[in-house]
Amino acid sequence: MDYKIYIAERISLDGVSKEEIAQTICVPPDTTMGDYALPCFKFAKIMRKSPALIAETIAAAFEKDEVIKSVMPVNGYVNFKVARGGLAQATLRRIKEEGEKYGASELGKGKTICIDYSSVNIAKPFHIGHLSTTALGGALYRIFKFLGYHTVGINHLGDYGTQFGKLISAYKHWGNDEEIEKGGIHAINALYVRFNKEATEEMEQEAREYFRLIESGDKEANELFEWFKRITLSYVEKIYDRLHIKFDSYAGERFYTDKMQPVVDELQAKGLLQESQGAKIVDLEPYGMAPCLILRSDGASLYATRDLAAAIYRKNTYDFDKCLYVVAYQQNLHFKQVFKVLELMGKEWAKDLVHVAYGMVSLEDGAMSTRQGNVVLLEDVLSRCVEKAAKVLEEKNPDLENKAEVAEKVGVGAVLFGALYNNKIKDITFSYEKALNFDGETSVYVQYTCARAYSLLAKGGKGELPENYEPNEQEFDLIKSLAEFPETVRAAAEKYEPSLISRFCVDTAQKFNKFYFDCKILQAESEEARAFRLCLTEATLTILKNAFTLLGIGIPEKM
């Protein structure tokens, strides 16, 4: 039941709709004030009465029932207290019934959403700079799926550009097949780094020529390129497996090679293409933006050209209702330009394209650079976190059976959770000290809370929910938190902000721990209290599992 609507329907105000009342109802900062509140200030103007008077009138006219137990006007607010037993019953029953579906909905039924995320570069190792888009995109993918959308995860591979010409040139000069087969991506990347350090002018020339050869379909150049691509993909797929990330398409930039000319033609036909300084552009001056470059003066396509082709292809292929680009805010202008050009082309669906921008990751000693080799590799961060988890596990719980498996869940979870805990727009300075901290507001805290819950349920069994039980403060506080989960999931989707879910988890775990310390569960004061608390424990566990599944993090039963 939605209490806000329930309350709103029992209030009538001249000139104010029930919907507006329901929307205005909020949750007071302190539970002692009430469970819900209606601030009356904005009605004062319409009704030409003071907020305090309106609040008093509403309170006086409100008929209390078995759901709303008390109604109090306080300084222009009307505070409502609900019957706790009823709310507890309804919430716990629903969680029990819906189980792993609790929080899901059919909101997106029949709708398709494309999510472009992670988008790795061929021949470049996966560093922590790629973590945000991967973790965010993966979480959004699951969140939208949970809300009933048909989701399409797209890894828009960075597999196009002169850099691959450089790579082939470097390979020709210094490459060694055996080393590459053994060293994989790192051996390839070493070649690329070396090229950027040591390449002569002739080699640069040669690199451009190799790139041209790839483009024109030259057999050897393409075989080399495909080899590098295979090595890269088998490397990143291992990482994706550990992070529980999946894609439905690996159509990268190269995929659009033959799909750009029609876009250029269409731009031309629609009179949008202009010549400027030898290049072809779409002028965006009227919209306060720099021009969007479509073709270089040598006729070659650009980043924007491929993104235009990709957007059109995705619309034609998936007929999406929304298409997200989970890309760092560095690209703000780029996407504004691309979206605007599509709008000018008359694509009414351009409004459905969303750049989900997030903050940058830097190291304590400055920015990362693949070319200079100044990077922190994700695989290293993962292995160090898992190692640390294993070490702590060895101390705390040496008899645990599946230690390696648990350490993996704890360690990898901590890395993912760290990437999903703050507002996505914030910049991050990576440090091992922070990454390896398992105390406080972390996934480990939540996992530990779950381990406690599992342990309680193993000892106490799963009870039947008692009919007439009046929850105490701690119990009720926790239940209200649990009841908010569906709304939290929806908000996370609406704002493209998985951190709302991470925050929810920590908050709920804190409330559970408070409940755990203040209330005896297995030796409760009555049979009813014991049964109720076990149900509450089970419900909390259900929700934390659902939430962590959305984030892509596992929860061990023991740790």
Add this chain to the structure above:
RNA sequence: GCGCCGUUAGCUCAAUUGGAUAGAGCGUUGGUCUACGGAACCAAAGGCUAGGGAUUCGAGUUCCUUACGGCGCACCA
């Protein structure tokens, strides 16, 4: 120079989108240790929400402005 974003406790971050006394974690100090799992819990200290103006019943949140920081601004992706 222009545009976008950011600035909240010593540090890292929240704040239900304009609502009541701005909350957590880390760190610090003190407490809980015969326990349903101490990777935990409780308490204390710590704030002119970067500065200034405006809007209104009410601003961390909206608008203007200044400062500081990040990012971007034509043939890279």
